[in-house]
Amino acid sequence: MLRLDDRHLLGALDELAGIGAIEGGGCARLALTDEDRLGRDLVVGWMKELGLDIRIDAIGNVIGLRAGRENLPPVMTGSHIDTVRTGGRYDGNYGVLAGLEVVRALNEARIVTRRPIAVAFFTNEEGARFQPDMMGSLVYAGGVGLNEAYAATDKEGVSVGDELRRIGYLGATKPGALKPHAFLELHIEQGPILDEEKVRIGVVESVQGISWIEYTVTGVSNHAGTTPMRLRRDAGYLAASVNVFARKLAQEIGGNQVATVGALSLRPNLINVVPNRAVFAVDLRNTDEAKLKQAETRVAAHIAEVAKAERVDVDAKVLARFEPVIFDSSLVDRVEHHAKALSLSTRRMPSGAGHDAQMMQRICPTAMIFVPSVAGLSHNVKEHTEAADLAAGAQILANLMLELAEE
Ligand SMILES: [Zn+2]
Numbered sequence: 001m002l003r004l005d006d007r008h009l010l011g012a013l014d015e016l017a018g019i020g021a022i023e024g025g026g027c028a029r030l031a032l033t034d035e036d037r038l039g040r041d042l043v044v045g046w047m048k049e050l051g052l053d054i055r056i057d058a059i060g061n062v063i064g065l066r067a068g069r070e071n072l073p074p075v076m077t078g079s080h081i082d083t084v085r086t087g088g089r090y091d092g093n094y095g096v097l098a099g100l101e102v103v104r105a106l107n108e109a110r111i112v113t114r115r116p117i118a119v120a121f122f123t124n125e126e127g128a129r130f131q132p133d134m135m136g137s138l139v140y141a142g143g144v145g146l147n148e149a150y151a152a153t154d155k156e157g158v159s160v161g162d163e164l165r166r167i168g169y170l171g172a173t174k175p176g177a178l179k180p181h182a183f184l185e186l187h188i189e190q191g192p193i194l195d196e197e198k199v200r201i202g203v204v205e206s207v208q209g210i211s212w213i214e215y216t217v218t219g220v221s222n223h224a225g226t227t228p229m230r231l232r233r234d235a236g237y238l239a240a241s242v243n244v245f246a247r248k249l250a251q252e253i254g255g256n257q258v259a260t261v262g263a264l265s266l267r268p269n270l271i272n273v274v275p276n277r278a279v280f281a282v283d284l285r286n287t288d289e290a291k292l293k294q295a296e297t298r299v300a301a302h303i304a305e306v307a308k309a310e311r312v313d314v315d316a317k318v319l320a321r322f323e324p325v326i327f328d329s330s331l332v333d334r335v336e337h338h339a340k341a342l343s344l345s346t347r348r349m350p351s352g353a354g355h356d357a358q359m360m361q362r363i364c365p366t367a368m369i370f371v372p373s374v375a376g377l378s379h380n381v382k383e384h385t386e387a388a389d390l391a392a393g394a395q396i397l398a399n400l401m402l403e404l405a406e407e
Helices: 006-017 034-049 093-108 135-140 146-151 160-166 193-197 235-253 289-310 329-341 356-360 387-405
Strands: 053-056 062-066 075-079 117-121 182-188 201-207 209-218 258-267 277-286 313-322 346-351 366-371
Touching: 006 034, 006 093, 006 387, 034 053, 034 062, 034 093, 034 117, 062 093, 075 093, 075 356, 075 387, 093 117, 093 182, 093 387, 135 146, 135 356, 146 160, 182 329, 182 356, 182 387, 193 201, 193 346, 201 329, 201 356, 201 387, 209 235, 209 289, 235 258, 235 277, 235 289, 277 289, 289 313, 329 346, 329 366, 329 387, 346 366, 356 366, 366 387
Parallel strands: 075 117, 075 182, 182 366, 201 346
Antiparallel strands: 053 062, 062 117, 201 366, 209 277, 209 313, 258 277
């Protein structure tokens, strides 16, 4: 068995977390900022030390390639090293650095695998600065064109294309040129389930589909004391009713349906004025596309009904829409098998968050390995995973990659 050096992995996580470090132990390395560039430079330096052949593609994805005995499609692992503004040190980084530890172990054992091994980090997974999120892997999988991705701008109007050039990561390779034999992503769960149930390894079967729709409601402002209820055209009333409806709908659909109204603004937002404008977004997620569509349809029908009764106008804008992704079932089985072979407890589960792996499933068999997040905290400086769990996840990754690389 290929033995991973977990002390080396912990040290690398520590060193990378030192770039863009923020109070409390977290990091802020927003995509394509100077901090992101420094993080990229550090990891690329490590890739070079390990003897990997570095390829930077035209969306800034970085792939480190270790040659195999034969020139076949590689076994690839990877994730991202950008973070949100209040990010933790494990989200994304863990999967990339664990991949490098697999390479280190292969180098030390002087093993040359049949297939090449590739370790990748993808540009702008978080989507905190530029939308859409998972941008690098989405471009890699052919889901969005380069020009569209380059044109995305941040709040200051700075574009992805300009920032890639500025930080020196606008590469020459065509994204997606290397089509893997299989792709594995090792990641922290970012939710509470494994920690609550005291299970060591999450065997990820799917990623939830996601629907973000922003609604703008226009009514009429009027005096809160003198306007009889029957004459009101209250934009805020519709927004409130959608929030209540969405909660009941999620409970009624059941399973893993979730529904959230997390952003809401009213105008003029005064205690004694009926609001004439409400802007809110509905976030719906499910692993079942038919149920997700049903939820979208029912929210829309509810909005139309209340809008008619209240005599307000509604505009809808789709901010994001990704269908649920089902990972390759035989690869998922193999993740479970390798976890059990190490006597680790497992649980099959969907991913509540989006990941680069869901884009890679479009072009090759893909699976994910989850390790517990203490108290389910992520996108938070307190994000933490126990060292033993980090080591266990990395060992499963190593064992499965080695097996895949010989077939
Ligand atoms: Zn992540």
